[in-house]
Amino acid sequence: MARNTPIASERKPAYGGAEKSYFKRLAGQWDIQLMVVPALLLIIVFQYIPMYGVLLGFQDYSLFKGFLDSPWVGLKHFEAFFNDPDFNRVIRNTIVISFLKFFIGFPAPIILALMLNEVSKLAFKRVIQTVSYLPHFMSWVIVAGMVSSMLSTDNGSINMLLQQLNLIDEPISFLSLPEYFWSILVVTDVWKSIGFGSIIYLAAIAGVNPQMYEAAAIDGASKFKMTYLITIPSIMPVIIIFMILAIGNLLSAGFEDILLLANAGIREVSDVIDVYVYRIGIENQRFSYATAIGLFKAIISVALLTIANFAARKSGNSLW
Structure with a gap:
């Protein structure tokens, strides 16, 4: 006897969709949705x-007058920054x-x-990962202290090594010379963040179908070809x-790292927006001026993000 099966239009949605x-x-997912509430509150309160x-960027803000009574000055502080x-x-x-x-x-x-993915010895791989992750959990105060000690002219390890190799005759005050600052800053930043930043990419690599590598190996592909193909x-x-x-x-060129590694003598190469806002706006209590600069930076950042997202959309991968 034939079974009477409902046609597709009469079937009930598996999830109950339209009903x-x-x-x-x-409401049916209240327990799951409740887990999102702390994150939402965190974003609302702090963002x-x-x-x-x-x-404040459009006012001559005064701590004594507050938001409501401080005079409005329009784009005065933006013009002051552009003319600075x-x-x-x-x-x-x-x-x-x-x-x-x-x-x-x-x-x-x-x-x-990519390099860690090719390491076959699990114990060695874990050691490398631990060593590379460690700097991320150290504050910039500690890292800056280590860098300053290593580059010190008074028994600094870098100067001692260079002298032992007969590359220099006298110790060099690296942190006081503008020509070395950008290199030191970038190398230190990479050293501190490279390990922790690789976690996401290692997780993504772990999700690659291993059958693709097996097929490539059968075809005689080298490890290098497997990597880029x-x-x-x-x-x-x-x-x-x-x-x-x-x-x-x-x-966002940096704040803590520059603030701790730079000194007044190399301000010509170390002053960036964040440090400038702190030095001129906060230390000198020019709160409205600092806010205007911060807002200018935020607008440019949003524009860059939008342009990058629009360009990436052509590849099929974008944030929105």
């Missing part, structure tokens, strides 16, 4: 509520340091992850997403 409203389905503070004699220097340093960190620091974790294309969506985020943060 349940959005809010009913949300959205402080946005009210951008109003330090503007060109600050923007130049920010762009140069950001691009150096991007072009050197961004591919570094990817290269490390299989591994890199497979993790490319992850690389593109992180590249978009990195481009959006291009104007």
Whole structure:
């Protein structure tokens, strides 16, 4: 006897789709949705509520008068920043340091992850991972102290090594010379972040289908060919997403590292937007001026993020 099966239009959706409203389905997942609440509160309290503070950039803010009574001055502080004699220097340093960190620091974790993926000895691989992850958990105060000690002219290990190799006759004060600062800053930043940054890429590599490597090995492909023909294309969506985020943060050239490693004598090459805002805006209590500069940086960052996302969309991988 033939079974009477309902046609597709009469079948009930497996999840109950059209029969349940959005809010009913949300109520049915209350336990799962409840887990999102702390993250939402964190974002609202520390990200959205402080946005009210951008109003300072359009006021001559006074601590005694507050938001409501401080006079509005329009774009006065933005014009003051653009006309500041330090503007060109600050923007130049920010762009140069950001691009150096991007072009050197961004591919570094990817290269490390690809290299670790080829390590067959599990014990050795774990040691390398632990050693490379460790700097991430050290504060910039500790890292800056280590770098200053190593580059010191008074028994600094770098100067002692160079003298032993007869490369220099007298110790060099690396941190006091502008020509060395960018190199020291970028190398230190890469050393601190490369290990922890490789975790995401190692996880992405672990998700690559191993049958692809087996098929490539049968065809006689070398490890190098497997890397650039299989591994890199497979993790490319992850690389593109992180590249978009990195481009959006291009104007964030650094704050703690520069503040701790630089001194007043090399301000010509060390002043970036974040440090300049702290030094001029916060230390001198020019809160409105500092807010205007911060808002200018945020607008440019959003524009860069949007452009990068639009360009990445053509590859089929984008944030939105």
